[in-house]
Amino acid sequence: EDKVVQSPLSLVVHEGDTVTLNCSYEVTNFRSLLWYKQEKKAPTFLFMLTSSGIEKKSGRLSSILDKKELFSILNITATQTGDSAIYLCAVGSAPGQNFVFGPGTRLSVLP
């Protein structure tokens, strides 16, 4: 059975801190790993990773995938209160199959 694990499940930091969120997975026919941010409503897409070692970056957020060790990290530098959200990791398998989500990391950034 496909499985996605995230850690930590919950994290509280202060503005300006740097955080690293972890995602490990076990899936057959891996195709992609995705990161989403969920605030009050629907998850919104952050990154899609398909190749090992290639960092994806968007502003203060960056992510990288290690397909050998089966994990990914999401880094957020200089955190702001607006970064408070649940960060979801999902893994997509071969075409025609679904996206399996991890439990999420609830990040709280205090002023």
Added chain:
Amino acid sequence: DAGVIQSPRHEVTEMGQEVTLRCKPISGHNSLFWYRQTMMRGLELLIYFNNNVPIDDSGMPEDRFSAKMPNASFSTLKIQPSEPRDSAVYFCASSFQGFTEAFFGQGTRLTVV
């Protein structure tokens, strides 16, 4: 494109009633997913379709749940009869066969009293 459209946004119903949730995926996407989210269990996949065909419905909790996709632009998730433990946010998402990320609708918040 308007994105994935779900209706209704909120639904409050009495136990035992039938509930129908609706979803219009993004045009051109051929994979559609129904997820349920609760505080206790997180985001759970209920069922997904490829090219209007149900591929995996192993996440459907029980026979009270059913889903259909009569065409590429419309899907329904039905609960009959509904129970209080079905209260959750139900998300629909669509993708192009896993080559793109899954785009989520705004969800339907279901409350069964």
